[in-house]
């Protein structure tokens with residue numbers, strides 16, 4: 103399975119290499135004002151997540167406490183502790199999309215992908231596509247007027 | 263060569279604009295250019311063909327429509343199928359009073375020469391020749407009130423920052439736009455980013471700020487990319503940097519990206535986030551105008567507030583103030599969303615009624631069923647029933663009708679909506695998005711969800727049911743009075759409005 107494979111490569115990567123890369127990213131932003139979110143976004147973009155071991159590295163570079171960095175990481179919905187699986191489906195559950203069937207779309211999406219470990223389904227509150235809802239994002243691509251069939255079409259394009 | 267415009271707006275892209283652009287790019291003799299949206303989102307992808315008559319539009323074009331359209335003479339602007347005629351003559355557009363949106367969709371968003379040709383930078387030039395105190399007075403005269411929700415007079419805020427004594431001052435644009443049913447910030451940022459940059463630069467040179475930040479939510483990747491490009495182009499042409507338009511004044515601007523937290527739209531929470539912390543709301547005072555980013559005086563405005571500024575400076579505050587109703591001056595960009603036939607952005611003077619917007623402009627529901635409820639002003643706004651739509655859209659006028667203008671978003675629901683479910687969702691949203699600082703908001707919202715669940719699962723007339731309504735009202739009262747910010751403080755508004763206007767959805771409330 104793709105997910106297990108990913109975790110394995112993570113483990114095989116020498117820890118110091120990751121730590122070094124995280125330090126380097128942090129140092130790249132350290133001279134800016136209030137750089138922590140920028141650093142977290144950059145680390146996640148590079149390594150797929152903010153791992154437990156990244157936190158002390160970042161804290162050290164910024165001269166912050168580990169608790170402070172951890173507090174910031176855990177506050178925001180975007181930051182993840184483990185790498186994302188191969189496919190990500192985000193469904194908007196906010197009011198404007200609910201007005202055109204988002205609740206049903208959300209339930210159907212959860213059900214459809216429940217058995218697939220390589221697909222992560224997440225709720226999102228508003229993509230700013232509220233005039234053309236229901237909205238969903240499939241592997242990072244925003245879609246409007248989404249139907250269950252659209253999800254099936256996307257899924258059929260994924261190799262297993 | 264025929265020039266064909268295909269919007270690169272993210273809503274247009276969400277319904278296939280990229281594939282349409284690719285299909286057209288294959289056609290011999292066609293140059294595809296990517297503009298922003300004209301705001302008629304229900305017609306996206308809206309393809310425009312340049313002809314002698316003007317730009318002729320073809321609505322909701324799919325890639326497989328392209329061969330047929332070409333055969334029918336699309337490149338000559340032939341009237342066929344989805345053709346809507348010359349787009350500039352479209353009544354939905356001509357009926358508007360576009361001030362802040364005047365330039366959207368006309369050109370490539372980062373074409374700085376097109377921006378200049380369309381009157382761009384005139385406001386900045388005037389601001390640079392004018393005494394800062396007089397610039398502030400011009401903004402005061404315009405009557406502009408914060409378009410982000412609270413409606414505080416922008417000129418008064420700027421005056422506070424101007425008069426504050428400090429080594430360093432900042433300007434920050436709130437582009438968090440977390441409200442459901444709102445997308446005008448995004449559209450303007452994607453379609454016409456220089457208008458925002460010009461508005462922020464005017465603010466900076468006026469109050470004496472040398473650094474600025476645009477805090478953009480992560481859900482808007484296209485806006486982030488577009489703004490970064492626009493900043494680079496503006497700097498290259500000397501509108502940002504050490505010598506703003508040759509004035510010798512310095513202003514540097516950067517985009518910062520949020521990380522998925524509704525509360526970071528609240529201004530003090532946004533400042534915390536910009537500083538790299540948890541987005542917990544700060545107690546006020548001190549106000550950000552005196553102690554904002556890193557303790558320095560900071561102008562914090564919504565994108566639409568900044569976007570009104572170039573015109574106010576170019577044409578004068580009086581011209582802006584001449585529009586509107588009561589104490590709500592100028593224009594508002596209304597966002598028509600949810601179950602609506604013609605969804606999009608519509609700029610009109612404040613005072614237009616909700617009914618005109620929903621029925622005439624929006625064309626009623628997309629499903630064709632009767633309108634049952636309209637939520638005005640975002641997730642913390644009231645649900646107004648269909649018989650209250652004659653309210654004029656103004657800050658005071660809406661407040662009197664139990665609603666609020668917020669960021670100008672309207673979300674329409676037809677008669678199939680379950681209002682108990684919407685009330686439950688309001689509480690659920692608050693529990694998910696609370697910053698966690700106050701107990702009424704953090705815990706009360708969870709209790710609210712549970713209580714509504716118990717109400718809807720208890721049969722009418724059952725013992726103890728009345729007490730559940732009392733408990734819910736009690737929770738609402740505690741949240742209203744015991745919360746530090748409007749997240750906890752206003753969540754009871756949608757809940758109570760649902761209970762008041764749609765009791766039958768809760769199985770009938772006790773009298």
Ligand SMILES: Cc1cc2nc3c(=O)[nH]c(=O)nc-3n(C[C@H](O)[C@H](O)[C@H](O)COP(=O)(O)O)c2cc1C
Nearest residue numbers: 408409410436438439440527528529563564567748
């Ligand atoms: C919970 C909450 C969320 C808010 N979200 C936003 C937002 O997304 N965008 C925004 O501009 N203002 C938002 N505001 C209002 C801001 O706190 C602030 O009033 C505004 O940014 C000031 O700019 P303005 O005067 O130009 O409107 C929010 C307020 C609260 C209480």
Ligand code: SF4
Nearest residue numbers: 697699700703747750
């Ligand atoms: S009301 Fe809610 S969101 Fe606002 S400060 Fe309190 S806990 Fe935070």
Ligand code: FES
Nearest residue numbers: 194199229231232
């Ligand atoms: S409410 Fe779903 S995209 Fe805005």
